[in-house]
Amino acid sequence: MSLAIVHSRAQVGVEAPAVTVEAHLANGLPSLALVGLPETAVKESKDRVRSAIQNSGFDFPARKITLNLAPADLPKDGGRFDLAIALGVLAASGQIPTEELVRLECLGELALSGEIRPVQGVLPAALAARAAGRTLVVPKANAEEACLASGLEVLAIGHLLELAAHLNGHTPMAPHQSGGLQQQIARYPDLSEVQGQLAAKRALLIAASGAHNLLLSGPPGTGKTLLASRLPGLLPPLSEEEALEVAAIHSVASQAPLDCWPQRPFRQPHHSASGPALVGGGSRPAPGEITLAHQGVLFLDELPEFDRKVLEVLREPLESGQIIIARARDKVRFPARFQLVAAMNPCPCGYLGDPGGNCRCTPDQVQRYRAKLSGPLLDRIDLHLTVARESTNLLGEHTAAQSSADAAAKVAAARLRQMRRQGCANAFLDLPGLQRHCALQAEDRRWLEQACERLHLSLRAAHRLLKVARTLADLEEAEQISRSHLAEALQYRPGTDR
Structure with a gap:
């Protein structure tokens, strides 16, 4: 048969639209044409595929080969289509049967030797393949990640020859059996380690219970960062659907989703971060910090030190729970349902209102400092709290405080009431x-x-x-x-x- 069709998946944001690789062999001078809006990395795949096929012991057909990646208006990039292209060429030239290809979806980059290298963004493709009812073929290094999509049949291959032997019926492969998807226990700092600050702990409990945004203001050294780092330990565990969303985002961002499965993310970008670093972007849009904090906590320390234009980009995601990055060719949507926790000093020197009377700032300096934060942004923060200085008790004994486990139990009970009543946290x-x-x-x-x-x-x-x-x-x-x-x-x- 001179025509073969192989199914694969592209990567657009955190989605994986279907791509059909069509391979056609015709008479004429030997050539290979690749069409379907391929980017540079995809155009280079024809050279990788040629060497991989020849080094695996197959014949590369000396005919006029046309490879079409449909749909034609969807940009394709990366080396994720190498395996599908190679299978299309082998099937069109009659070296492997085409019947089994109907129920397969293939991802993988080919080495010149025929080995299969891992690619990013496998989990969104796995979820899409499960919805389509097909078996997913992935490199061995991506097999555990693909198995996060429960109910999906996964074939893990290390070399092009393994898959060819399976399709030819010589050495059938069994579906990959996951052995390392145990839930990892999160080791968050405990709330009991924070001395005093009862009002701040109360605000932290409220923020966790209703998924509210929180702003902590106070002099340096009062424990604002210490308190913020305890918030993830109070939040309820992620549901399976939420955990898959978080893992899919980290998969697209090449940040090893299995290393944090299924924990809530805690992101703390530096105040020198740019707008694209916070919201995502680039010629090939990648998720930013607010997307990487999806279903978790985004902590912005020294809030007024961020560029005002950078902070203003938070306004829409705080309301809508998503960010849309528009480019000339298309628009990419990234989820951004995060909980914002911010910390700031009351003035440039940090000691305004401190009982020690150490503030050196003039009223004009204080006004300019606070003007760095716009009213619309502050309006979207539910809880504003001043964190006062506590009495000094260096490494001394202090009254037994509420632990994170006790606070988390109260948070879980409150969240359960909200889910039963309205199906979402109160903040939403x-x-x-x-x-x-x-x-x-x-x-x-x-x-x-x-x-x-x-x-x-x-x-x-x-x-x-x-x-x-x-x-x-x-x-x-x-x-x-x-x-x-x-x-x-x-x-x-x-x-x-x-």
Whole structure:
């Protein structure tokens, strides 16, 4: 047969659209034409495929060969199509049967010797292959990653000859049996190691319970970074669907998804990070820090030291939970449902309001420092807390504090109530959800409206305040939001005059 079709998968963001590799042999002068909008790495595959086929003991047909990667309007890049192209050439020349290729999807880069090298972005392709009901053929180094998609049949190969022998029926291969997908126990710092700071720990518990964004402000050395690093240990474990989303993102970013399976990510970019580093980008769009923090925590220390333009790109992802990177050819969507935790000093020297009276900043300097953060960005942060200096107790004994395990149990109970009631954390409630699940008594509603007027809160800030109050009620296992919940939530919401 002079025509063969092999199935493969491209990589576009965290998605894996289907690509059909069509190989056709015709009479004429020996040549090889590769069409279908291939990038440079794909164009070079014809040389790798030729050498791999010849070095594996097969005949490379001396005919006019046309290779088409469909759909033609989808850009293809990387070496992930090498294996599919080689199989197409072998099948079109009659050296392997074509019947088995119908139910296979192939990924892998070929070495000149015929060995199969690993590629990135295997997990999204595995999930797509499972949905299509096909068997996925991957390099051995990618087999464990592909097996994260439970229910998928995976063939792990190390050389082109192994797959050819399997397809010819000489040496049938058994599906790969995963042996290393045990869940790894996360070793997060314990909350009990933080001395004092009861108000900050309370805010941390609320933030974890409702997936709320948190801003910690205070002098240097008060434990802001210490507190933020404890937040991942309070969050509930990822569901299988969430864990697969996180692993797929790390697979696309070539960051070994098995090393953190199935833990919530904790990302801490330096304040010198650029906009593309934070949101993603490049000629071939890659995920940025906010996408790598999906289903986890993004910690921005020294918040005002970030470039203002960089911080402003956080506004849309904080609302929508995704980031869309537009390029001339297409648009790439990356998920970005993260929990923002930020830390900052109250002034440039850091000691404004400190009882020691060490602040050297003028009011104008303080104003310019705080003006680095826009009102719309601060409006999207649910909890604002000032972390005061605690009394010095160097390496001394201190009162037994709440451990991360105890706090995590309270968080898990509150999250369970939210999932049963509305199917999401309180921070992600939409307007209809607010109306259904955050209803107030008439007196409490009037009291809250008056408080919002006095503090000049926006409607968005008022809605976020209601979500925090709903979380406080869930922590107390209360069905109705009370005045005390609203009052505590107001403490974490500064007015525009502050």
